[in-house]
Amino acid sequence: xxxxxxxxxxxxxxxxxxxxxxxxxxxxxxxxxxxxxxxxxxxxxxxxxxxxxxxxxxxxxxxxxxxxxxxxxxxxxxxxxxxxxxxxxxxxxxxxxxxxxx
Numbered sequence: 673x674x675x676x677x678x679x680x681x682x683x684x685x686x687x688x689x690x691x692x693x694x695x696x697x698x699x700x701x702x703x704x705x706x707x708x709x710x711x712x713x714x715x716x717x718x719x720x721x722x723x724x725x726x727x728x729x730x731x732x733x734x735x736x737x738x739x740x741x742x743x744x745x746x747x748x749x750x751x752x753x754x755x756x757x758x759x760x761x762x763x764x765x766x767x768x769x770x771x772x773x774x
Contacts, residue, residue, distance in 0.1 A: 680711035681718075749773070 675683075687697045687708075694712075698705045744757040747766070753773075758766050 677711070677714070680708075681715050683708070684712050684715040 683697075683701065683703065687694065690697060692700070694708055695705050697703070698708050744759045747755040747758055749755075755766055755769065
């Protein structure tokens with residue numbers, strides 16, 4: 673028997689109003705239990721989609737990249753001079769600066 677999706681959905685809604693098991697409902701209405709289960713899953717998926725709930729799909733993701741405002745270590749010399757943002761990339765320059773300041 674080939675029923676339209678709307679007819680299956682009407683059966684699902686009617687069954688939910690009863691106290692019958694799926695098998696009993698199917699037997700009483702001449703429906704195949706495994707088809708009933710298939711259409712019940714379709715019905716619930718449709719209801720969730722209509723309520724804005726989806727089980728799978730794509731979503732828009734928003735993210736923000738933050739640039740660190742923290743600086744590297746600062747070296748303070750006895751005369752008050754400060755050398756800031758000392759890192760592995762500029763340590764040779766800082767060392768050369770110390771040699772010149774001696």
